[in-house]
Amino acid sequence: MVLYYYSLAFGIVALAFSLIAAVITLKKDPGTKKMQELSDAIRSGATAYLNRQAMTIGVFVIILSILLYFLQNGGQIVIAFVTGAVTSYLTAYLGMNVAVRANVRTAKAAEKGVKDAFYTAILGGAVTGFAAIGFGLIGISLLLSYLTISNVGILIGFGFGASLVSLFARVGGGIYTKSADVGADLVGKTELNMPEDDPRNPAVIADNVGDNVGDCAGMAADVYESYVVTLVAALLIAAAGVSQGIHAFTYPLYIAAAGVVGSLASMFFIKTKGKNATPALYKGIGSAIVVSAILDLFITYHVNFPITYFVAVLSGLVLAMLLFAITDYYTGPGKRAVLKIAEAARGGAGTGVIMGLSVGLRTTFFPVIFVVIAILVSYFSAGVYGIGIAAVGMLSLTATILTIDSFGPITDNAGGIAEMANLPSRVRNVTDALDALGNTTKATTKGFAIGGAALSATALFVAFSAALGLKTIDALNPLVAAGIFIGAMLPFIFSSFLMEAVGKTATIMVEEVRRQVRTIKGILTGKAKPDYARAVDIVTVNALKALVVPELLAIATPIIVGLVLGKAALGGLLVGMIPASFVMALFMANGGAAMDNAKKYIESGKFGGKGSDAHKAAVVGDTVGDPLKDTAGPALNSMIKVVSTISILLAPVFLAYALF
């Protein structure tokens, strides 16, 4: 259909910009030989992990493709599924491969000052951001051009492919990054009093690899998935005849295309000269929203939709900004909630963690209220279709958010390389400032990712009921109630496995680091080089091993509930799971981020500074917060989307074979 060539064109523009950004980044000066060596070590570790992870995912994709082929009786959905999986991995792969080269170039650029280093890191991040929307728009537009309205349901295969990869990337990357981080810190910082990123620490390369496979590749796959499934959900809702006319299909794609323009515009505003770059981030997101909103208004007129449809889209755009700001409010350095934790840490690790958990729990309030308002506004503006396009509006900002997010692991690595390569303190001051900012961007963009996942899952839930022709999902039906209870439990069990995996793998890392320090002579004086590769290998193997159970849990639960308790219970499962996972993800991500910044606050010299009792207590809090914020919390985003997409995908099967 000719109408989809527009979105295809904008997808190509986004991908082209991503590639241009990649080329510009790679042309920059990669610094000294020592710096390049370090960067190479990180890159080879990260690439090795992504390659091995790809093999594990490949097995799942092949088995599921065969199953889908027979269950759904068709090859089209298998093609959509494989395309979704491959484009997701490509996004993560491309983004990360540039990120692991942008890190050393950012460290080098730091010699010239904040402005250049900041710009290098942002440009490196933009590769991921624009690749995500590029692949997403191209994939969906191409698929759509071969489909008719009656079989637009095939698209869910594409969404499921993206979800599956995202779950692997989030879970595997999350376990990897935090096992390495906690392992490196527990021996390095706590036992041996080394600073962060000390080259004598055998786990230091693994730690830096983790930033890339977790914060960069994992996050990219997660947000790519949200972007894709949100578009798919809106199209499925349109196909269910809730809204009529061909523009019900093109409207969401036009909004996504407007987002490409808005995101490109935002690149002109994310610039800074001074060290306080937070205003630049707000300006970036703000400009993306304003430009997108203007275009969306124009589009609404162009397709002859009521102005209320624009209100629905706008509610999604505004929600993105609110979630960004509220996360900053709770977890930003020096904020009140962070100070409370730092103060409580003076009473010991116990009271510090208690207060950290309390803060994490508290941060659920405003995001929930914001999401509720967005749902109500969009629904009363444009019905269930409104919820779909509100989600599309929010996710149309994906490129900007992902750019800012990928900035985090790049600057984190740049700081690590500067430290390990022993660059002059002038340079390290710059990388340290950017690293601190990167921590904030990682935390705040997580608020977007979590809220985006919740809103897109809500849209998927609407699409699910439309796909199954469910007129109600009635909590008074005991089967629905049963599903709700199981759904509310799912994020708890899922998180439990991830926390355990980090706890166990970190313990193995601790033993390995202790072993190397004990057996390799001269390691502490810097005369002998630690065996970085072995540490990298240990985390890789264990992260991949730990990945299988939670993965199966997310895939099997909806299938079992659907087959045993039927479609009503499956609806209940989504009803119970989405809000519970949303609040759990907020609690974990924000609580962890606040504890991290409480530790940093004390390290800045407050309450006795580094080495004080309060600092030791805060380090414990940070350790507890690490798997909460970077493993379990974000992985819930992927979990709810996998469960939602698989529920829609297999709906025909459940209708045919379910017991109830």
Add this chain to the structure above:
Amino acid sequence: MVLYYYSLAFGIVALAFSLIAAVITLKKDPGTKKMQELSDAIRSGATAYLNRQAMTIGVFVIILSILLYFLQNGGQIVIAFVTGAVTSYLTAYLGMNVAVRANVRTAKAAEKGVKDAFYTAILGGAVTGFAAIGFGLIGISLLLSYLTISNVGILIGFGFGASLVSLFARVGGGIYTKSADVGADLVGKTELNMPEDDPRNPAVIADNVGDNVGDCAGMAADVYESYVVTLVAALLIAAAGVSQGIHAFTYPLYIAAAGVVGSLASMFFIKTKGKNATPALYKGIGSAIVVSAILDLFITYHVNFPITYFVAVLSGLVLAMLLFAITDYYTGPGKRAVLKIAEAARGGAGTGVIMGLSVGLRTTFFPVIFVVIAILVSYFSAGVYGIGIAAVGMLSLTATILTIDSFGPITDNAGGIAEMANLPSRVRNVTDALDALGNTTKATTKGFAIGGAALSATALFVAFSAALGLKTIDALNPLVAAGIFIGAMLPFIFSSFLMEAVGKTATIMVEEVRRQVRTIKGILTGKAKPDYARAVDIVTVNALKALVVPELLAIATPIIVGLVLGKAALGGLLVGMIPASFVMALFMANGGAAMDNAKKYIESGKFGGKGSDAHKAAVVGDTVGDPLKDTAGPALNSMIKVVSTISILLAPVFLAYALF
């Protein structure tokens, strides 16, 4: 109506047994003058707290009574409300007043061996257990005899009164007990290397008072409330005409009466000679279930109900046993999950807490599956009425469970008195063994309390929809969805305030203890007595202060949601809140209990024993787990019942004034 005289009679029997148990307990030898002094100090602290708490509650009761009188346009519901509140407080008051006297008598009886001491503590606990069901049955029977079927809704006032007091008792008692405990431990154990219950610790009396106001009075009010509201919910469901005939009303009361007999029978089986008394607990609950089930079967025939109704009741009875056993499986001393935490503590406090949280999250699985099965079995046996009577069946075991539970604080205190009075090690070995058992009973009965709260809230939810005449509560309705999101968030925000209150009050306690150690000369050598009263006073004042915000949160949320978003959203609120609170309560209570026992495991000499690094790490875990398991977790039980009862109570108001 003459039919309610039966349940009235059984209520009187239960209350009479409670009083007899009290008299027998008080006649026992209270030990030496020193022991009595200690017991007196604990008692006066506990009584002072309950008295001051009563004044705070009184203010709320008066304000709410006036509001209710005008809103509901009638005095009957106010009378029911006040009666519910007063009987709840009486139960807690009576039970605790005997418990604070049974403690010293248990310590004295320990001279003669395990058997006598165990029996003394159990008998002391029985006072609370049987008072609860006595007051409950008498109150409801008397009210019913004045009501007709058309105004049986008045009963919800009784349930709300009990809920309100329970919320205060759980929240206030929970904050009290853990602030004192954490405060005492942080300075006493960690800084000064004192053993538990060292008389030189200024917070030691406050700590022992906390056991009583939290674990005894708080738990009594909580389970009393579950008992009462479950009966009320069953009667409301009956009144909604879901089941027909007068026996729809008498049947739940007969089951409750059967529970009186079953609980009395169980008293013959909760006996032990050896130190391993766990089998005695299983025998006690098992016998209560068997006797009750036989009587329930007889009753079902007697009232000419289908046998499937008995199946529904039985599912509730079996659920009670399963929840007891599964909690034991996860949190019992030396269990696999506990060992995992202890092992992780060898890597440091961070990994220990990570594993503790992981275990807590994991424990949600089986209880949820069990509750889901109970809901499905009872519904498919006897419709929505089945859910009501399943809950009544489960809660008919209240007296036995509460007896076993109250055993905990009594033996905990007995151990404290034995330590403080410096009794011979032979005696202390006995009290230590009972104290350890008491920890298990406190944890396992919490599983019952949480599951009971979830099931009774589910019954209340059914009653709510019946009372409002809601045919569906449809998650596809965006107002319902909004309510669900807010409901899922409520336990998080609520817990946040409680965790913060404990963190803050504990910090104040730490400062006070440090101050006393610094300023009172000879305190550490035992020559000068610490100022126990001041420590008690500090916790009292701060616990009562911290109590107001969470209390208002629980009361105001349903009112605001009901008035602003209407009855559908209010239904959604319950749908979101009940399962999320259930899993949160399980996570917190079990995670905390497992971390506590991991610490005890190391203290028993494993992994380096007391004073080792692993032990220090485990102490941090225990500190974090304390407010999870004894403050936030259990308080959620009361929260969900308050929100549920207030939703039903004010339903007519929402119907008249809501915006939607």
